[in-house]
Each structure stands twice: as C-alpha cells, then as structure tokens.
Amino acid sequence: MSDTPFRQPARRAFAHEINEAKHSFKESDDDRAPNFALLPTGAKANRVFFVGTFMGSDTVGDGKTMRGRFIDNSGQPDENGGAESLFVYASAQYQPDCFNTIENLESPAYVAVLGKPRVFSPEDSDEKYVSIRPERIFETDAETRDQWVIETAQRTHERAQAFRDGGDEYVNKVTNVLNWSNPDRFEEAAIRALEEVVDGVGNTSSDDEAEAEAAD
Amino acid sequence: MSEHNYNQIAESLSENNDFGENSVEDVAEKLEQYIEDFGVPVDEAKRSVIDSMAVSSEPDEEAIEVNIGEIDTQNQRVDVRVKVVHIFDDNHESIYQAGLIGDESGVTKYTEFKSDSETMELEEGECYLIEGAKTDLYNGQYNIQFSENTVVTHLEDEDIEVDDSGGNQQSYELVVVDVNEETSGLIKRCPEEDCTRVLDNGRCGDHGSVDGEFDLRMKVIGDNGEEAVSLYINRDELEEYTGLTLEEAKETASEEMDRTVVLRDLTPEFLGNYFAVTGNRHDYGLTVQELEEIGPDYDEAETLLDEMEESLMEARSQTAAADGGDA
Numbered sequence: 232m233s234d235t236p237f238r239q240p241a242r243r244a245f246a247h248e249i250n251e252a253k254h255s256f257k258e259s260d261d262d263r264a265p266n267f268a269l270l271p272t273g274a275k276a277n278r279v280f281f282v283g284t285f286m287g288s289d290t291v292g293d294g295k296t297m298r299g300r301f302i303d304n305s306g307q308p309d310e311n312g313g314a315e316s317l318f319v320y321a322s323a324q325y326q327p328d329c330f331n332t333i334e335n336l337e338s339p340a341y342v343a344v345l346g347k348p349r350v351f352s353p354e355d356s357d358e359k360y361v362s363i364r365p366e367r368i369f370e371t372d373a374e375t376r377d378q379w380v381i382e383t384a385q386r387t388h389e390r391a392q393a394f395r396d397g398g399d400e401y402v403n404k405v406t407n408v409l410n411w412s413n414p415d416r417f418e419e420a421a422i423r424a425l426e427e428v429v430d431g432v433g434n435t436s437s438d439d440e441a442e443a444e445a446a447d
Numbered sequence: 448m449s450e451h452n453y454n455q456i457a458e459s460l461s462e463n464n465d466f467g468e469n470s471v472e473d474v475a476e477k478l479e480q481y482i483e484d485f486g487v488p489v490d491e492a493k494r495s496v497i498d499s500m501a502v503s504s505e506p507d508e509e510a511i512e513v514n515i516g517e518i519d520t521q522n523q524r525v526d527v528r529v530k531v532v533h534i535f536d537d538n539h540e541s542i543y544q545a546g547l548i549g550d551e552s553g554v555t556k557y558t559e560f561k562s563d564s565e566t567m568e569l570e571e572g573e574c575y576l577i578e579g580a581k582t583d584l585y586n587g588q589y590n591i592q593f594s595e596n597t598v599v600t601h602l603e604d605e606d607i608e609v610d611d612s613g614g615n616q617q618s619y620e621l622v623v624v625d626v627n628e629e630t631s632g633l634i635k636r637c638p639e640e641d642c643t644r645v646l647d648n649g650r651c652g653d654h655g656s657v658d659g660e661f662d663l664r665m666k667v668i669g670d671n672g673e674e675a676v677s678l679y680i681n682r683d684e685l686e687e688y689t690g691l692t693l694e695e696a697k698e699t700a701s702e703e704m705d706r707t708v709v710l711r712d713l714t715p716e717f718l719g720n721y722f723a724v725t726g727n728r729h730d731y732g733l734t735v736q737e738l739e740e741i742g743p744d745y746d747e748a749e750t751l752l753d754e755m756e757e758s759l760m761e762a763r764s765q766t767a768a769a770d771g772g773d774a
Contacts, residue, residue, distance in 0.1 A: 345625065392758065422759065
C-alpha cells in the first residue's frame with residue numbers, strides 16, 4: 232500500500248448513466264469510509280467528472296443551496312431532443328466556491344464539474360434521484376467537451392464489454408439491486424453522445440463548415 | 448502496516464551514513480517512531496533520521512560505486528556506469544545538460560550545470576562511467592548531479608542494459624481536475640541545506656520559520672477515470688510549457704504586490720486541460736518530465752463509434768437469439 236492517502240478516481244459517465252446510478256453503498260463500516268454510487272454499467276463511483284452545457288440555475292432550500300442544470304447529448308432522442316439533464320447542488324455553507332461559481336455562470340456555457348454522486352429520495356416519495364455534490368466547477372470550451380465525450384464513450388464501452396464478458400461483484404450488484412440485465416441502454420446513450428461529436432455538432436472545425444455552407 | 452524491518456533499514460542507512468555515537472538500534476528505534484507512531488512515509492522518515500542523527504560527512508569523502516536502483520542517500524559521492532536513456536530538450540539557463548541515465552537496476556535524472564569546470568556533452572544511447580557525482584533528493588526522488596570534481600569517461604565498447612520498467616517511468620493521458628493552491632505558483636522553498644520543502648506561510652515542516660527562496664511550480668491532480676495522481680510540475684517544465692520564467696513571475700508578483708496572482712494566471716493553463724505526461728512515478732505521485740496538451744482525436748472517435756455500434760448490434764442479436772426473437 233502506498234504511503235500517501237489514496238484518492239478516489241473521477242469516473243467518466245454520461246448524464247443518462249449517472250441518473251440511473253440509483254444505489255449508494257460503503258465498503259467498510261468505518262464512518263469515514265468513502266461512499267459509492269453504483270454505475271449501471273458495473274462500476275463503483277465515489278467521484279465523477281462531467282463536462283456538459285450549463286443551462287441555468289436556481290436556489291432551493293431558502294436560498295441556502297444553488298441548483299445548477301447541465302445537459303449532455305446522452306438522452307433518449309424523443310425526450311428533449313436527446314438532451315439529458317444532470318443536477319448539481321452546491322450548499323452556500325459547505326461548497327461556497329461552487330455556490331458562487333454556479334451563481335455567476337451564464338448559460339449557455341461549456342462547464343466541467345468534478346463532484347460526488349448523491350442518491351436521494353424527496354420527502355414525499357420513494358423515487359430515487361441522483362445529483363452531484365460539486366468539488367470543483369469551472370468553465371471550459373468545446374474542444375475539452377469533445378475530448379471528454381470521446382474519453383467517456385471509451386470508458387463506458389470498456390465497462391459495457393466487461394459487463395458482457397461476465398462481470399464482477401459490481402456487475403452482480405447491478406443485476407440484483409438496479410435490475411439491469413445488460414448494459415446495452417447505456418452503451419446506446421454513449422453512442423448518441425459520441426455521434427454528435429463525430430458528426431460535428433459543436434465541433435469547432437465543422438462550425439466553420441456550417442458557416443461556410445450557410446454563406447453559400 | 449508494520450511490514451518494515453527497521454533494523455534492516457537502519458543497517459542499510461548505516462552503510463552510507465556515519466551515525467556517530469548512535470547504534471543501529473537507536474536509528475531503527477527512531478525510524479519506527481516516525482513510521483509507526485507518526486505515520487510518516489518511509490523516504491521522509493529516512494531523510495529526517497539522517498538529518499538529525501548522522502554526523503556530517505567529509506567534503507573529500509571517497510566516492511562509492513553504486514547501482515542506480517541502490518541510491519537511497521542524498522549528498523553522497525558516487526560512481527555510476529550508465530547508459531544515457533534520454534536527454535531533455537529545454538532546461539533552465541544554469542543547466543548545461545540534463546536527462547535520464549540508467550543501468551540494470553533503474554533509471555534516474557542527471558543534471559550537469561554550466562559552472563562545472565569541464566562540461567562534457569553526453570549522447571543518447573551512449574554509455575559512460577561517471578565518477579564523483581553527487582546524489583540529491585528532490586520531491587521524494589533521488590537524482591544525480593555533476594559537480595566540479597566529476598569525471599566522465601565515455602565507454603565506447605560497452606553496452607549497458609537499462610531497466611526502466613520497474614524503474615518508475617510512467618506515462619499517462621489524463622485531465623487536470625484540481626490544483627493544490629497552497630503549494631503551487633510562485634512559492635518559497637526552505638533554504639536549509641538539502642531541504643527543498645515548500646514553505647507554508649514562511650514555515651518549513653522540518654526547520655520552522657525560515658527565509659525562503661523563490662521557486663515556481665505546480666502541484667495538480669491528474670485523473671484518467673481509473674487513477675488519480677498528484678503531478679509535480681517543476682520550474683523547468685513549467686517554463687517550457689507556459690513560457691513563464693521565475694524572474695517574470697517575481698516581477699509580476701512585486702508589481703501587483705501579491706504573490707498569488709502568479710497562480711491565478713497559471714491555473715487556467717492546467718485546470719480542465721487534457722495532457723499526455725511522462726515522468727518518474729513515486730510514492731507521492733508523478734514528477735513530470737514531459738508534458739504535452741492533447742486535443743480530441745476525431746479519427747479515433749469515429750473508429751470508437753464503429754466499434755461500439757458493432758458490439759451493441761452483436762449483443763442485441765445474442766439477446767434476440769436467447770429470447771427467441773423477443774428483443
């Protein structure tokens with residue numbers, strides 16, 4: 232074991248998958264042990280890294296919490312034109328920097344979010360939702376967004392293949408607790424997001440092409 | 448975590464250091480205290496024990512022949528037989544040449560300064576006997592520095608096999624997700640001999656309140672989705688990548704009367720950017736030797752897209768076959 236404290240890696244997943252990571256668990260009884268959300272392609276995630284388009288924010292809980300909405304292109308095509316929303320909640324008290332960052336963001340903007348997935352149920356319902364408690368939020372650009380989409384599609388694909396090849400304890404958890412028998416839906420979601428990048432929507436070089444075409 | 452044999456470590460330290468009146472058991476006991484009671488990492492503990500218990504060595508001590516992988520003491524005069532693995536392109540102006548040298552036990556960084564009396568230009572792929580170099584410890588990694596008395600002999604007919612696999616050289620493609628603000632930007636280092644610790648508000652962890660020396664560096668977190676690693680980017684690599692020199696940073700800081708503006712300007716160069724990095728992997732992270740920004744590879748994306756569509760189709764047809772066409 233290394234002499235320095237282990238830092239949990241930031242999993243790459245699209246909004247469609249994060250929103251279905253509706254099971255949280257710990258791997259030790261220690262109070263300070265890290266909390267994980269279960270990604271339905273069969274991986275544990277204490278931390279995620281997400282890059283999407285900031286669409287707007289509002290305050291909740293008497294103004295003490297800022298909720299930001301971010302989208303990527305992993306959603307079902309017949310819902311919102313394929314945009315899937317991911318919600319980030321920053322508390323003024325516990326995540327003041329992120330609270331201020333969200334407050335000052337202007338939509339639309341490409342934004343990167345590093346944070347921890349949280350599974351919760353609202354007071355009046357048993358329905359589970361996943362949100363992100365942010366550690367770092369910063370504005371980025373189309374190039375980084377494209378890079379992230381390609382990388383996240385790659386990671387999603389790797390997890391999907393591992394799931395199909397037989398899987399491990401996390402795949403078993405997915406089958407038993409989340410009730411997904413295969414990762415197809417999430418590979419599909421990743422394909423949708425990747426297609427947008429390959430086809431050049433939001434791709435800087437083909438924005439130029441689109442402009443040139445329009446000028447003709 | 449008590450896998451350490453403190454007597455063994457103490458004995459090995461005693462081979463290269465004179466602990467005066469302290470016995471091997473005294474040294475072992477001290478090491479155990481650092482590591483077991485205080486949870487100090489092994490390399491740090493060794494360094495502190497040497498600093499506090501060793502009698503300072505004579506300036507004209509005899510050099511000892513070592514393998515690169517054996518080096519575990521700083522300020523030691525050594526002879527090494529090595530092959531030059533890699534020569535760094537850009538260096539600080541005081542450096543004549545720097546790069547990586549190695550033998551069968553590992554690889555390490557070497558530095559030859561311009562002030563050295565007879566500078567000798569080493570060539571990549573060639574082997575040399577380097578006599579009377581000095582070992583140095585920086586950021587948890589041992590390296591070799593040529594001194595006034597270093598003698599370099601080209602070994603024309605020899606070929607040395609270099610082990611750089613277990614030798615800690617690692618490359619990553621990752622994104623920078625965080626910047627360690629306390630120890631990045633225009634910082635101060637402890638001026639005490641052999642101590643290079645970054646000061647925290649003018650204080651050194653080992654030496655208390657000191658008058659530090661300015662330096663430029665970034666400590667950031669790189670993450671590739673599978674592993675999060677601390678990246679140490681030192682002055683040379685920073686200058687090569689950003690163009691910012693220590694002198695310019697000091698000027699900016701004094702104009703604005705604020706040292707933190709340097710970090711403010713440097714942070715966007717790293718945070719949220721994807722890099723290919725190569726460097727020495729050690730207990731604390733990676734000391735970056737090469738750093739290159741990487742952008743989206745659209746060809747790779749197309750290939751990946753095809754691959755994913757194909758495997759999804761295959762998975763679906765298998766499910767269909769299993770369900771008897773119920774997909």
